[in-house]
Amino acid sequence: MTTPDHESPAPQPPTPGQKDRIYRSPAGIAAGVLLLAIVAWLGIDAIVSGHDRTPWLALAAMIFLVPLVAAFTLRPAVYANEERLRVRNPFRIVTVPWGEVVSLRSGYSNEVVVKSGRKYQLWAVPVSLRARKKAAARDARANARRAAEARGEGGRRTGGLGGGFGFGFGGMTRGDVDVADGPARAESDKVMDDLRELLETKGESDAARGEVTVRWAYEIAGPAVAGAVLLAILVATG
Structure with missing residues (x-):
């Protein structure tokens, strides 16, 4: 009884189509x-x-x-x-x-x-023009906050539970969150x-x-x- 030198590869499952x-x-x-x-x-x-x-x-x-x-x-x-x-x-x-x-x-x-x-x-x-205006207003507030922090103003201000003691969770202020999030955009513009x-x-x-x-x-x-x-x-x- 002879055995084949190599086995044929198992059929591969079809590649799923691109999801929308x-x-x-x-x-x-x-x-x-x-x-x-x-x-x-x-x-x-x-x-x-x-x-x-x-x-x-x-x-x-x-x-x-x-x-x-x-x-x-x-x-x-x-x-x-x-x-x-x-x-x-x-x-x-x-x-x-x-x-x-x-x-x-x-x-x-x-x-x-x-x-x-x-x-x-x-x-x-x-x-939504209203959503665009809200996003632009939020972006303007974030830019003003960054400018104040760059001048050394409000660098210690934090929100949340530790706001009165000059510290926050993980040392992150609300201004940091806005900076990390980038420019504000309306949902339709993001799409x-x-x-x-x-x-x-x-x-x-x-x-x-x-x-x-x-x-x-x-x-x-x-x-x-x-x-x-x-x-x-x-x-x-x-």
């Missing part, structure tokens, strides 16, 4: 859940206790409103990995390989600009910074090549249009 970084708006999700709860409460109450054509009007209004509320609040999301950016907006899903991205703009809205010149808004990453970093590091890779694709969300538009048509018919024939 998912960015969504917590405020939008919270607003969507609240609005859907209100629509469901009012609509079901009208269907159950309404008379004549009221239940039908309530049903048509719910069919029209529920997809729209979900589209603008719960649906928007941005998925990013090392190969592409996928933008899920209320009525479209746009897939953009990093190699097709020219820039990521932040103004009154956040947008991705592709080589064809088209711009696609990132609904899931809304711009755009992450996306720009991916664009800079992966935009030239072979895996980031491809075409921009756009798919319309018929699963949202279809029910909304049907509800609008039914509601219009009921109102016109009333």
